[in-house]
Amino acid sequence: MAFFKKNQQKINNLWYPYAITVGKPVDTDQIAARLSQLSTVTPGDSYAVMKNLGSVLGDYMAQGRTVKIDGVGTFYYTAATNKNGVESADKVSASQITGVRVRFIPEVRRNSSKKVTTRSMVDTNVFWEEWGGNSTGGSADGSGNQGGSGDGGLDENPLG
Template sequence: MAFFKKVKKKVNGLWYPQSVTVGKPITTDEIADRLAKISTVSRADTYAVLKELGGVMADYMAQGRTVKLEGLGTYYYTANASKNGVDDPKKVDASLISDVRVRFIPEITRTASGRVASRSLVSDNIFWMELPDGVESSAPDEGGGDEERPGEL
């Protein structure tokens, strides 16, 4: 089951449900154990591959490539430029890049008519429940959600 809490947005003063996570993050060990149980691959082999996945993806993305993992989605870099743009396109160079982020687009499947049928990583049977009082939500590791996006779960 997935949890939400009630949050009042500063932008418009209205209340929205906001998704929250609970407990500690699932570890590479736990993922490796579960994958090993449902496949013919050992836990050690699964763990070794998972540990190297991030470095391999980063290497390909540093070469300007996107990385599409079937069943998950596509990862790619975006670059943010410094706030001080330049008035001449000839002055645009890499020194203006101030930040690099990894973006992710979940894989989707489409119906024959082109409508989105499903998104990977989004279960067909999510049951949403309000986070009970006294249960603390987990803070995201990095790049937490923007608090001012009304209606986003």
């Protein structure tokens, strides 16, 4: 079950449901234990692979490649320039790049007419319920769900 809160937009004064997260984030140990239940590997093996996944993805993306994980989606780097534009193409250089962002596109499945039928990690039967309680962690106030604040996730190596 997924949760939402009612949120009034300042720009148009209209109300919309706003997806929120509740509780503490699921950690690597929990995911490793769940993966081991669904497969023939031990929780320790799952944990070891997941701990190295970020650096492996980062290495491939640093080579200018996208990384596609079946059943999950595609990861790739984009360059942040923070409005450091120049007047002509011949003045463009790597020194204008101020940071790196990791982008993610969930895997999609298409039917015979090329229309998207499902996206990975999105259950087509999600049951939404209005959140009426207090959060024990996460961001029940909605903060942190929309991005757009802070440094935009700029790190030297966001996956490692």
